Amino acid sequence: MAAPPRDVDARTAALQRPATEVILKTHTEPSDDLAMERRKATFDVNDLSYVLNGGKEQLEKKMRFAEVLSKTSWGDKSRRYFLTREEEYVGALKAALGIWEKMKSEALSLSDGALMRTLVDFPGGLELHIGMFIPSILSQGSAEQQAKWMPLCMGLKIIGTYAQTELGHGTFVRGLETTATYDKQTQEFVIHSPTLTATKWWPGGLGKTSTHAIVMARLMLPDGGGGVRDHGPHGFVVQIRDMDTHLPLQGVTIGDIGPKFGFGGVDNGFMSFDHLRIPRDNMLMRFAKVTPEGVYVPPPPSNSKASYATMVFVRADIVKNSGSVLARAVTIATRYAAVRRQTAPGPGQRELQVLDYQNCAATLLPLLASAYALTFMGEDMMGMYKKFEADRDAGRFEGLPELHALSSGLKALCTWTAADGIEECRRTCGGHGYSRLSGLPTLFASYVQNVTWEGDNNVLCLQTARYLIKALAGVKAGKRVEGSAAYLNDAATELAPSRRCAAAGEACWLRPEVAAAALRHAAARSCATATETLAAASGGRLVFEGAPWNSNTVDSIRAAKAHCVLVLHATFLDSVARLEAGAGTININTSTAAALPSSSGGAGGLPRLGAAAAGVLRQLAALFALDSLERGGGLAVLLEDGYMSAAQAGALRRAHRGLLAALRPNAVALVDAFAFPDYLLHSALGRADGDVYRGLLDMARGSPLNDTQEGPAWHEVLRPVLAARSRL
Amino acid sequence: MAAPPRDVDARTAALQRPATEVILKTHTEPSDDLAMERRKATFDVNDLSYVLNGGKEQLEKKMRFAEVLSKTSWGDKSRRYFLTREEEYVGALKAALGIWEKMKSEALSLSDGALMRTLVDFPGGLELHIGMFIPSILSQGSAEQQAKWMPLCMGLKIIGTYAQTELGHGTFVRGLETTATYDKQTQEFVIHSPTLTATKWWPGGLGKTSTHAIVMARLMLPDGGGGVRDHGPHGFVVQIRDMDTHLPLQGVTIGDIGPKFGFGGVDNGFMSFDHLRIPRDNMLMRFAKVTPEGVYVPPPPSNSKASYATMVFVRADIVKNSGSVLARAVTIATRYAAVRRQTAPGPGQRELQVLDYQNCAATLLPLLASAYALTFMGEDMMGMYKKFEADRDAGRFEGLPELHALSSGLKALCTWTAADGIEECRRTCGGHGYSRLSGLPTLFASYVQNVTWEGDNNVLCLQTARYLIKALAGVKAGKRVEGSAAYLNDAATELAPSRRCAAAGEACWLRPEVAAAALRHAAARSCATATETLAAASGGRLVFEGAPWNSNTVDSIRAAKAHCVLVLHATFLDSVARLEAGAGTININTSTAAALPSSSGGAGGLPRLGAAAAGVLRQLAALFALDSLERGGGLAVLLEDGYMSAAQAGALRRAHRGLLAALRPNAVALVDAFAFPDYLLHSALGRADGDVYRGLLDMARGSPLNDTQEGPAWHEVLRPVLAARSRL
Structure with a gap:
């Protein structure tokens, strides 16, 4: 591009001069609005903030x-x-x-x-080096393998990734096509991609960063009769790049898979193998083994159950993160909705805060409730994980089916809630929410992958539904069910035609047990409906595969969601009670909460949630329940079932609207309590000081398009088109 | 960055060699799946395709x-x-x-x-030059102004934009702060930004491209007593950049507002004025005028009504576009769901097409129905616009309030449906939907602004609701209402406690009049509920402003949506009948359909929709209605009202599921009929040949990160960290 023709420096200097110089005064002082909001709070923010952040x-x-x-x-x-x-x-x-x-x-x-x-x-x-490569070696590698690889990993002498997903195969791991064929002569495995769809696709850090990968490949061993036998997918440590040149090794084709919705910093990659040879030792052999002679030694029988530990941990981690991410989005949107003013009610009057429009509060306050619900759920799931570890070490696995079912459905519901919630928050910010400077587009685009990875949410809900439908069938056959689905033991009573909601008037709906009973009834009915649909499609029996199952997944997914909403509500209330009793804290900041002591209150002991804050949180829990019923489809189920009358539905609606009004004064305080620093939010709209317009202008100045006044198209594209002429 | 240390060229050449060389054969042949799907269609795709594309x-x-x-x-x-x-x-x-x-x-x-x-x-x-600057001069400029500016516009000697929105003011135009103060001495207007929040923000093409702008500013004129009088926002043509250097003029600060969610090609800009002087002639004076002496000549009284023409056209354009964009997303997702296979039902069996999972069909087929519904609605709204033009020229404005209300709500509902639908489509594509190569992230990120611009959707719904509530009150006071809300004339009968749904069994729900009656009842009840909520908040009267109105917007917005769903369904059925009769065609491709003759069938006359295709479209219309009821909250309204029984709700659900199964064989044909070329879709997953995996790999090779084998971080970031060593 040619040099600018005239004295641009002076002009550029003029741009550097803040535009605010020419500005007299904003006649709205946004920070006043946040100060006013903070004065309205009915509880001590620090009190809640310490509890949510693991202590002062x-x-x-x-x-x-x-x-x-x-x-x-x-x-x-x-x-x-x-x-x-x-x-x-x-x-x-x-x-x-x-x-x-x-x-x-x-x-x-x-x-x-x-x-x-x-x-x-x-x-x-490095995401997968830290999050998958190292943990896999620790959990799947033998002692010798750990001794060999861990120093290299921790010294960052190698960088690893985890290569499981293929172009044609995601959630269905048994369909993987990459092969690892044992060559007894050389005692090597030959890693190979037999088809296009066998190409590894998606592993983070694979494209340009990793030198090694754990490759999931079908283990192919001599069958003793001159052929080979397929033992299904196993993990292999494979060096993929030359350590001197960082170039892919002979027999390995690697590349970046291109841009994604978000996550631009991660080089998700593709990789195919052309008969790459690796030593026999590189198969991860803590459990299954292959002898030098090529004989398969299967894993001990309890291993398949023990290996659920990682999965439960990862899901708990995802749920914990869902609460934290949604809380960030709600913080930005709520602060902005308190500062943004829109439409004066009359001439000469000040425009209203957007948060005072009921539809805005009806979006943000339930999402605020969800952010708390998900945060408490994540902490609780970390507890489930720890309990599972203890049980496993004691050889007890009775709780596993329920843990598996519950963690599946909660991963799904919580990531859906967070992903959809971020986008709803973005939209309440109006036009400025569309700017990346709001922080919300980037947050959404990077987060929304969570509804797909670690098991597509619909597939996970179906696993929960399978458990619930089997549990209900078991109850009918005289068995009992324990844990979160124990309410199905009373299904016959719950679903009797005479069963009625006990709510008498609006105030009743604020009582936790009334809301919980309605959620429980909706869950039980949804489970029964899914069971009936499946039975009708299976000719009276319950067939959990093939066409009967796959062609009737809508009702099953609904049942799983209704169950998980019930669990979230119960956990919300239990958590508030626990925090009020001073028994533990929450750590909203990091998803790897298991690594943190839950009693980190320091010398002064654990912080204890005060009564005022606990009361506000109970209002949020009520809003969570009523909003789930009203907007989540539960209301239709309860009305159809005759459980709820029209009068009760009307009272529920009024109670819901009343909660919106009751919580409104505490909205800003409830997001302040998360205590996310401006540095984390990196949002012009979510600033703690509310100075959003100055924030937008200051950030926009940094746009690379503003590097020159005339822009990157002037000299070569625009100038030849526009007639050169002075003022018209 | 240092030069690569070794013979990289040979390695790079290896990458250029397609990875498919090492690949034997894909054991799935995706294109076979689409061929199979196309054979299953029960109607002639060309037949429908011609009708949707304005003829062969x-x-x-x-x-x-x-x-x-x-x-x-x-x-x-x-x-x-x-x-x-x-x-x-x-x-x-x-x-x-x-x-x-x-x-x-x-x-x-x-x-x-x-x-x-x-x-x-x-x-x-150039978006706003074409879409706003030129049209504004044509509609708001005097004959002399058009003669002056239009040749410059059409010769592209100047590039204009439209600067209305300010940092602090969007939907509420009356709140704009920029001033244009008349100086009688020099016969100039002084354009000025008195505050930070007065900074113009968002205009497309403003940041680096435009030389001129129509600036909306408060007209400040001498009040005759030595002061100034504020005549509210008016439009002014303002030169903002030097035509020789493209640098901002003295007194104007301009810049790009930074990156957005999407729309990266557009330089949305900010601009503030420091007492910039422009000639008096530059005020757009077709209607309101200012004399050289500074006297205000108000617009003729009918002008405010006539000026609605542009607004109606823009909204019709947005609705038309919503159908087209959603159709693109559904095309991509449906083809991919037919090609993608996931989970084998049993050992040795082929994995199932994703589209055969009910939940996938239950997402995509209703969205397909919506894409048709929105497309038909857009065409119909263009007809409303033409009728309005004819009425206006005849001085008739009786239909304006309804047109305003209807176009507001439809803009909202259709853009919500399209935006949310694109994202739902993206999610049904699983992991690969997260890749930008699917086309869907870019489509969503660029489209979703439509829920905010040209009036925030919630605000628009409130305008529709205001009309509906007033209409219902009028009916109660003995007036009649015409047009789309005419059903409110029968509100007393419709909402009588004895009113019951006529559906007897599953098959009944497939009858258009049964579904329409249910949608009508839901709309009438929602309108009545919103009226009651407002009356309760206003002490019995109906107050359409201030706290009573703003604090009760949730039910109002629901009423607006229910009304618009009813209109969409009716228009769907009317359109199919019209197309079957050979009376006109649709043009799904361009949003500016008004410019196109609607009878473009060429010498052979208009194409006529065949009976087979019409029958399938009627199935889609039925699915649109039932899905709107079941998932849109209508079901709860109808159950609460006693209009529908539990048995009828169950039958509705079964009819809905039955339609999913009935439409499944035509899914691919129904998206093929849109006939979007691969060039437009630009999607690895939406290719007409179904060769999605090769498509992903081919496109990914072009990623700039693949310009070198070792990636942009190796020499300076990774190499210093990783120990140089050969194979471990």
């Missing part, structure tokens, strides 16, 4: 970390929304390496590292 | 244009998903200028130009 010390640490990170070269976010894909990739990798280095140099704990990763919020090429 | 000639022209455009430098899409923001901006501008040039050099019609813009699908800096 943890909260202060978070704020300190945010300050420190914002001043590092790799943690600075000022250009974050302006990066090209290549810059994003390199920048995210630098951030990951920066945190890794800081943890080493300052001897930080794993939980501190996790907190830093959350705050920097810039996933890159 | 128009369809062939579309295909020819797509071919031609794909070969231009500026229409080539191969790098479209890989561009940096700056490249997007320059590329989109080149495409816009390329089309402009082609129209001139080949003397193409405006409708051909619109078709090309649709196919190239790359909005850039």
Whole structure:
């Protein structure tokens, strides 16, 4: 591009001069609105904030970390929304390496590292090294293998990824096509991609970063009769790049799969193999083994059950994260809705805060309730995980089917709630919500993958539904069911035609047991309906596969959702009671909460939730229940069933609207309590000081299109078209 | 970055070699699946395709244009998903200028130009020049002003934009703060931004492209007593950049507002004024005028009504576009769901097509029905617009309130349906839907702004609700209502406690009049509920402003939606009947359908929809109605009202599921009928040949991260960390 023709410097200098110089005064003072909101709160925000952040010390640490990170070269976010894909990739990798280095140099704990990763919020090429490669070697590798690989991993002498998904195969792992064929002569496995659809596709960090991968491939062993036998997918540690040149090894084709909706910093990759040979030792052999002679030693029978531990942990982690991410979105949207003013009710009057339009409150306050519900659920699921570990070590696996079913459905419901909720928050921000400077487009685009990965949400709901339908059939056959589905033991009573809702008037709907009873009835009925649909399609029997099952999934998925809503509501109330009793805290900040002590209150003991805050949280729990019924389809189920009358439905609606009004004064305080630093939110609209318009203008100045006044198209594209002429 | 250390070229060459060389054969042949689907269709696709594309000639022209455009430098899409923001901006501008040039050099019609813009699908800096600046001069400028500005506009000697929205003011136009103060001495207006929130924000093409803008500013005139009087917002043509240097004029600060969710090619801008002077003539003076002495001449009284024409046209255009865009998303997702296979029902069996899972069909088929519903609605709204023009020219404005109310609600409902539908389509594509190569992330991110611009959807629904509530009150007071809300004339009968749904059994629900009656009852009841809620809040009266109105918007918005669903269903059925009668066609391709003759069937006359295709469309209309009832909340309303019994609700559900199964064989044919060329879809998953996996791999190779084998981080970031070592 040719040099600019005239004295551009003076003009550019003029742009650098803040536009605010020419501005007299904003006649709205946005920060006043937030100050006013904060004065309206009926509880002490610190009281709730300490409990949600694992105590005062943890909260202060978070704020300190945010300050420190914002001043590092790799943690600075000022250009974050302006990066090209290549810059994003390199920048995210630098951030990951920066945190890794800081943890080493300052001897930080794993939980501190996790907190830093959350705050920097810039996933890159090391995600799967940390999140899948290392954990897989620890859980699936033999002692010798761990001794060999772990120092290389922890010293970052190699970078690994986890290559399972293929172009043609995702959720259905048994369909994987990549093969690992044993060659007894050389005692090697030959890794091969027999088809196009066998190409590994999606692994994070595979495209350009990883030197190694755990490759899931079908184990093919001599069958003793001159042929080969397929033992199904197993894991193999495979070096994929030359350590000197970083080029793919002979026999390996690797590349980046291209841009995604979000997650630009991660180099998700593709990889195919042309008869690549690896040593026999590289098969992960903690459980299943292959002898030098090529004989298969199957895993011990209990292993398949024990291996659920990782899955439960990952799901708990996802649920925990769903609450935290939704809380971030709600924080941004709620603060902005308190600052943004729209339409004066009359001449000379001040425009109204957007949050005072009922439809805005009816969007944001239930999402705020959901953010709390998901956060409490995540903490609770971490507890389930720990209990499972203890049970497993004691050889007890009775609770596994329910844990599997519940964690499946909760992963689905919580990620749907968070993903849809972020987008709803974005829309309540109106036009400015469409700007990336709001933070919400990036948050949504990066988060929404969660509804698909680690099991597509619909598929997971079907696993929950299968459990519920079997449980209900069992109850009818005289068995009892334990745990979250225990209410099915009373299905006959619950679903009797005479069963009626006990709510008498609007106030009744605020009582936790009335709302819980309605959610329970809706769940039981939904489960019964799914059972009947399936039975009708299976000729009276219950067939959980093939056409009868697959052609009747709509009602099954609904049953799974209704069950999980019930669990979320119960957990919400239990958690408030627990926090009020001073028994533990929540850590909303990092998803890897298991690494954190749940009693981190420091010398002063655990913080205890005060009565005022607990009361407000119980209002939120009520709103969660009523909103789930009213907008989630539960109302239609209850009316159809004759459980609820028209008068009760009307009372429920009034109670719902009343809660919106009752919670309105505490809206800003309830998001303030999450205590997300501005550094984490990185949002012009979500700033704690409410100075949103100055925030937008300041951030926009950094747009690369503003590097020159005339823009990148002037000299070569626009100038030849537009007639050169002075003022017309 | 340092040069690569070794012989990288040979390695790079290896990457260029398609990975498919090492691949034996895909054991699934995706294109077979689509061929199989196409054989299953029960109607002639061409028959429907001609009708949807304005006739055979128009369809062939579309295909020819797509071919031609794909070969231009500026229409080539191969790098479209890989561009940096700056490249997007320059590329989109080149495409816009390329089309402009082609129209001139080949003397193409405006409708051909619109078709090309649709196919190239790359909005850039000329959007508002074409869509707002020129139309505003034509509709608001005096004859002299048109004579002055139009040649400059059409010769592209200037580029204009439309600057209305400000940082602090969007939907509420009366709140704009920018001022235009008349200086009688110099006969100039002084354009000024008195506050930060007065900064113009969002206009497309403002950031770096436009030389001129129509600026909406408060007209401030001498009040005769030494002060100034505020006459509210008026439009002014303002030159903002120097024509020689393209630099902002003294007194104008301009910049790009930074990246958005989508729409990266458009340089939405900000602008503030520091006492910029413009000639008096630059106020648009077709209607209101200011004399040289500074005296205000108000517009003629009928003008405010006539000016609704533009608004109605823009909304019709948005609705038309909503159908087309949703149809694109459904095309991609439906083809992929027919090709993608997931989970074998038993050992040795082929995995099932995803479309055969009921929940997938239950997502995609109702969206397919909606795509048709929205397309028909858009065509119908163009008819309403033409009728309004004719009425206006005859001085008749009785239909305006209803047209205003209806077009508001339909804009809202249709854009919500399309935006949410695109994202639902994306999710049914599982993991690969998250790749931008699917086309769906870009489509969603660019489209979703439609729920906010041209009036926030919730605000628009409230305008519809206000009309409906007033209409119902009028009916109660003995007045009659005409048009789409005429059913409210019978509200007393409709809402009588004894009113019952006539459906007897599952088959009844397939009858259009039964479904329509249920939708009508739901709409009437929702309107009555909103009226009661408002009356309760207003102390018995109906107050349409302030707290009573703003604090009760949830039920109002529901009423507006229920009304619009009813209209969509009726229009669907009417359109099928009209097409079957050979009376007109649809043009699904361009949103500016008003420019197209609706009888473009060529010498052979209008194409006529065959009975087989019409029958399938009626099934789709039935699915649209039942799905709206079941998932849209209508069912709860009808049950609560006692209009529908539990048995009828059950029958409705079975009829809904039955329609899913009945429509399944025609799914691919129904999307094929839209006849979107692969060039438009630009999707690895939506290819007409179904070769999706090869498509993903081929497109991914173009990712800039694949420019080198070792990636952009190796030499400076990774190499210093990873120990140099050969194979471990």
